[in-house]
Amino acid sequence: MATIQSAAEISPLLAHLKGRTITALQVLGINSLKSASPPPEALAGEVVSAVEIVERIININTAxxxxxxxLQRTGRVVLLEAAEPFRLAAGTTRPTVxxxxxxxxxxxxxxxxxxKRITATISAQPE
Incomplete structure (x- = not known):
């Protein structure tokens, strides 16, 4: 069984997101998306202004x-140097998000x- 990633191990993986623009968020776990509005498509073009991890919960802020x-108990964060939208193909393992x-x-x-127990929630920032 893989060891559980600590917040200290995950934090450097998240650090490179700050200042980057989101092109897409794919929530692939069937019960993982816990909000309906705004939809994941609304994040395209948003710039990440802050990222934090507290215990096993990751918060990503945009304007x-x-x-x-x-991440619940066993979720892991994997940095992808080159990433494309996920497409199901033989022999591929589907990420939750x-x-x-x-x-x-x-x-x-x-x-x-x-x-799949990882959850994703998207909420609008207050005006």
Whole structure:
């Protein structure tokens, strides 16, 4: 069984997001998206202004939105140097969430079990 990533291990993976523009957020876990409005498509073009991790909860701020990922117990963050939108193909493992950035990089939030418990919540920032 893989070891659980600590906040100290995840923080450097998130640091490169600050100042980058989100091109897409794919929530691929069937029950993982916990908000309906705004939709993930609303994040395209938003610039990341701040990123923090507290215990196993990641908060990503943009001028218009707050994105919260709860990694639960076993979720892992994987930095992708070159990322494309996920497409199901033979032999591929589907991440629960994929965040794509304007520089071609991305993040996958993955889980070792078949039961997907990572959650994603998108909320509008107050005016």
């Amino acid at each position: 218009g939105h707050l994105i919260t990922f709860d 994929r965040l794509l950035m304007d520089d071609g990089s991305g993040l996958d939030l993955t889980e070792p079990a078949k039961t």
